[in-house]
Amino acid sequence: MLSKLTLAFTLAVMGVISCQADPQGSGVCVHNGGGYSMRFQLQLQNDDGSWSILEGWTGYYPAGQTKCVDLKNTSLSLGSDELREALEELSDGRIIRIEQDIFWGATNYIKPYITYNSSLEKTKFYCSGTTYHSKCKCKKNCDF
Structure with a gap:
């Protein structure tokens, strides 16, 4: 009979369970190290599991550059009152995903998603x- 430790290890190796939680941060930085121009936007997971745009698209930026969005910054230029309210109500523990759009290319969701934590730096x-x-790949504030 398998011990609890052996069973947990086996399930983790098989990918059935994970010992690592989502990255945490108060914002996001995405470095473009690819052979393309890209942009990204942040989306907030709603209570019903759907997603709302939290911060609109960054401008396209070329390889070798980094763009950051600081969600603690209250002077973000939000496009509507609804978005401003969403930011004001952003509380620790909310799930944020990054949608990446590559110029003349694919659109992807960057994984893992991020858990908002106002006391930490940006996730990179x-x-x-x-x-x-x-x-x-996550490079900073990745392991919790």
Whole structure:
């Protein structure tokens, strides 16, 4: 009979359970290390599981550059009162995802998603690859 430790290890190796939680941060930085121009936007998970745009698209930016969005910054230029209210109600523990759009290429959701934590720095991602095969990895505030 398997011990609890052996069973937990086996399930973790098989990917059935995970010992690592989502990255946490008070904002997002995405470095473009790919062979393309890209932009991204942040989306907030609603209580019903649907997603709302939290911060609209950044402008397109070329390889070698980084764009950041600080969600603690109350002077963000939000497009509507609804978005402003969403930001004001942003509380620790809310789930945020990043949608990446590559110019003349694919649109992807960068995983893992982020858990908002106002007491931490921004979570940083590094994206590489080509217009249709982008890979993004978490580089800072990733392990919790």
